[in-house]
Amino acid sequence: QVQLVESGGGLVQAGGSLRLSCAHSGRTFSSYAMGWFRQAPGKEREFVAAISWSGSSTYYTDSVKGRFTISRDNAKNTVYLQMASLKPEDTAVYYCAASFMNGATTRPEQYGYWGQGTQVTVSS
Secondary structure, X not given: OOOEEEEOOEEEEOOOOEEEEEEEOOOOHHHOOEEEEEEOOOOOOEEEEEEOOOOOOEEEOHHHOOOXXXXXXXXXXXXXXXXXXXXXXXXXXXXXXXXXXXXOOOOHHHEEEEOOOEEEEEEO
């Protein structure tokens, strides 16, 4: 059974930065893609970023391109989301997810495990 535990969320002013971390408990971490999704109040969960098993391929939703960076450390079973130039519209609960695909994917149905989420609040 895979467990994902996110950390690093919090309250930050607009223009600030945060780094989210997601620790993966299983032995299969280095074999599969990982992703970050977010859900704002009253909205559906949306894709944010994904990274392939090797880290060689990444995808981002248009609204975070150039501001967010996804990375992974397979030796530490951890995936990161570095967020910069944060905006109030980035406020949401951020979820880490583990895919059953090797390649990075934006499709939530291709992720089999999800973390509990971490709150990110950006004040204006």
